[in-house]
Amino acid sequence: MLYFARWKLLFIFAVIAIGLLYAVPNLVPESQRFEMRNGEVTEEAQGVWRFLPHDSVRLGLDLRGGSxxxxxVDMEEVRANRLEGLLEEARVALRQDPAIITPRPAIVGGEVVVRVNDAADLDPAYERLQRLSQPIGNPATGGGTARTADIRRDGAENTIRIAITDAALDDVQRxxxxxxxxxxxxxxxxxxxxxxxxxxxxxxxxxxxxxxxxxxxxxxxxxxxxxxxxxxxxxxxxxxxxxxxxxxxxxxxxxxxxxxxxxxxxxxxxxxxxxxxxxxxxxxxxxxxxxxxxxxxxxxxxxxxxxxxxxxxxxxxxxxxxxxxxxxxxxxxxxxxxxxxxxxxxxxxxxxxxxxxxxxxxxxxxxxxxxxRTVGPGLGQDSIEKGEIAILVGFVAVIIFMLLAYGMFGAFSTAALLVNVILILGALTGLGATLTLPGIAGIILTIGMAVDANVLIFERIREESRAGRSPANAVETGYSKALSAILDANITTFIAAAVLYMLGAGPVRGFAVTLGIGIITSVFTAFLLSRLFVAMWIKGVKPKTLPI
CATH class of the missing domain: 3.30.1360.200 (Gyrase A; domain 2)
Structure with a gap:
């Protein structure tokens, strides 16, 4: 009932070992992992670190400091360049065979002005220059109604004026x-x-x-x-x-x-x-x-x-x-x-x-x-220390709550929670992701979400135990029936994290990265690892009742 296949045990231990391997460098000073030249750390690892993961987690601007x-963007220059382009396009269009003889087109008052010598050439010139005005966007998707240029003719002065439309300027600006x-x-x-x-x-x-x-x-x-x-x-x-x-x-x-x-x-x-x-x-x-x-x-x-x-x-x-x-x-x-x-x-x-x-x-x-502005490394170090304190306080508070509420099962969830934090740190390091101050907030949120999964499981086990099931049967049923609720909650949150990462930037991405990684590690530790701890305890102690 609480049987774990050998491949499943190997998978759990391999994940934990890899996570620990990548997390350990964060606990060892750089001077012990890398060679030093002229008092500065080089990129060359030394000693045993040459054969092991030796990089620590990358810190963002708010934690590491930087610029x-x-x-x-100089949009006046963009507008001027676009007008120069229209001017050259107009000259090329008028030189096509048969050529229409005109004085050199000029830019006057933010418009390209073309003056024809012969009034009979005004309409042919206008027809050619009309091709310079193209639709903006894809007509198949509802675009194409706006045009790139507004072309007007003045028969009294034998002139044609070409102006860039506001929609075209917006499109060029974007x-x-x-x-x-x-x-x-x-x-x-x-x-x-x-x-x-x-x-x-x-x-x-x-x-x-x-x-x-x-x-x-x-x-x-x-x-x-x-x-x-x-x-x-x-x-x-x-x-x-x-x-x-x-x-x-x-x-x-x-x-x-x-x-x-x-x-x-x-x-x-x-x-x-x-x-x-x-x-x-x-x-x-x-x-x-x-x-x-x-x-x-x-x-x-x-x-x-x-x-x-x-x-x-x-x-x-x-x-x-x-x-x-x-x-x-x-x-x-x-x-x-x-x-x-x-x-x-x-x-x-x-x-x-x-x-x-x-x-x-x-x-x-x-x-x-x-x-x-320059963000000093001292400010970043202060943020790191405050973030570490926040994680520690949240972690301790969660541990106390779980121990008081669920006793021995709370101890199992605490061990799984510790492994969860190690896996998050290892994943951030191994993937080369950047840890930011909002990312620390994402880790703290992940701790709460991991405990939430354990609460769902333990409450379900408590219900099954009160219904008269044996300890092993109550545990197996509790984990099985809580799985769908845990997956539903975490999948929807992971989708939200993915959207934040794709559409966000800077601090928003930093939060999304740790939240997304934390969701995956939380499901792993809350469902697989804590279940393994409980299974080992039941097989070893063989309790008559569950202390929950």
């Missing part, structure tokens, strides 16, 4: 924020930071929390840089004044250079290759051992770069990052392999940061830091 920043979040995530993840929090905040802001990073300015430099890269030929014929204000012919512009000896250079506006064609960028060293960044183009970029270097041997080309020339080498020979090295006044850290920026891609719009 908290909020960036705002997509820009989402793209910014993904680019920022790739940049932060490449630094090796553990479990950063990167999420939209409001309509045009992005929240960035980086545990363990106490220099918010480095995060601002890494995240706030647009990282729009392009390659341009240098025009040596332009006379550049000392302040970079020389006159330039059409198609040429003067850009600042990260070189005090040559602060400005004139370059062709048309880019040879853009950063969109980069497939890889890593920090390296040049032939002199100085920090540099190596890059690799995709097939299209490699072909374009190869043609440009073949045609301009002996000339200089500029590597431009966010409007600043970071390097302007001379083309000694054609570069046809699709790869090269960027040299400049780099340190190893700045070279690595530049490689991260290029690898992650360019931001769709500029980001401005509007809030920044």
């Amino acid at each position: 908290h920043l909020v960036f705002e 997509r820009t924020v989402q793209q910014s979040v993904e680019v920022i995530r790739r940049r932060i993840d490449a630094t090796g930071t553990t479990e950063p929090t990167i999420a939209p905040q409001g309509d045009q802001r992005v929240l960035v929390q980086v545990p363990g990073e106490n220099d918010p300015q480095r995060i601002i430099d890494l995240v706030g840089q647009t990282a729009a890269m392009s390659f341009h030929m240098v025009d040596p014929t332009v006379s550049i004044g000392p302040d970079g204000q020389g006159r330039t012919p059409p198609g040429v512009e003067i850009l600042p250079q990260d070189n005090p000896a040559e602060p400005f250079l004139a370059v062709q506006r048309r880019a040879l290759v853009s950063g969109e064609n980069l497939t890889n960028a890593v920090s390296t060293t040049n032939q002199s051992g100085q920090p540099a960044v190596s890059f690799t183009f995709d097939t299209t970029g490699a072909q374009a770069f190869g043609r440009a270097t073949q045609q301009n041997v002996g000339q200089r080309f500029a590597i431009v990052l966010d409007g600043v020339i970071i390097s302007a080498p001379v083309i000694r020979s054609p570069i046809i392999g699709g790869s090269g090295i960027i040299e400049g006044n780099f340190t190893f850290e700045t070279a690595n940061d530049l490689a991260i920026l290029l690898q992650a891609g360019a931001l769709p719009a500029s980001l401005t830091p509007v809030e920044q």
Whole structure:
């Protein structure tokens, strides 16, 4: 009746052993688990820890300390870029065969204005430009009624005006924020930071929390840089004044250079290759051992770069990052392999940061830091100590209640509860999940839920015992009949935790993680482990009545 198959016993003991194995490193100081260099802990485990799990649970920003920043997306820049895109699309549409001759379209008052020379061309031009207005969303799902552009014609002035609709701006704004979040995530993840929090905040802001990073300015430099890269030929014929204000012919512009000896250079506006064609960028060293960044183009970029270097041997080309020339080498020979090295006044850290920026891609719009603060590790340690006290107080209170209410059975539930906490800690460590202050609250809630399952079981056993069943039969019936209620309660709570994890961010996710893990371990310890304890006691003592 209370028989446990051998495989079931092996499963229970294996789960407990694995959980204990991953939980133990949290009780051993880092100095005993890892090697020390110059007084700092390295990532290399030492001694027996090389062959055992040696990482401790990861702590979130509120427990470990770090940087908290909020960036705002420059939506005026997004609007301006969209208008420039509409302007270029309008020019391309009017140049299609047969071409419609018009003065150059211009942006006036937040609109693209197209003026036709011949009134007879107004209607054909309007029909072509109407194609620029596309539906927003998927018509099959109820979208598609809003349009990307509002196109109007004025026969009296022979003009057509193209304006971005509010719905299109909202859609572009939403997509820009989402793209910014993904680019920022790739940049932060490449630094090796553990479990950063990167999420939209409001309509045009992005929240960035980086545990363990106490220099918010480095995060601002890494995240706030647009990282729009392009390659341009240098025009040596332009006379550049000392302040970079020389006159330039059409198609040429003067850009600042990260070189005090040559602060400005004139370059062709048309880019040879853009950063969109980069497939890889890593920090390296040049032939002199100085920090540099190596890059690799995709097939299209490699072909374009190869043609440009073949045609301009002996000339200089500029590597431009966010409007600043970071390097302007001379083309000694054609570069046809699709790869090269960027040299400049780099340190190893700045070279690595530049490689991260290029690898992650360019931001769709500029980001401005509007809030920044550093959470000190002392505050995090204080939160940890308070959380430990809260868990201890809750644990002791639950133990006292169970012992007073259920006697020997309360002792079994207490042992199962202790194993439950160990399994939660081991699961957090093994899965690499991050423990936050709300996560500690989730552990405390889990303790209560685990006891709730035991209460359901023990009350059912008490009812069966009062009905005259034997101790073994009462225990078996109590566990069997309480199982459905326990599963129903825990499954619905687990679904809620999963929804919180998928839709939440930051502290909400931290709570959902420990709650979800705690639900699984609670069912395991409350139903299987405590049942094993009771079965072993009944088989060993063979009581005539149950002390419950």
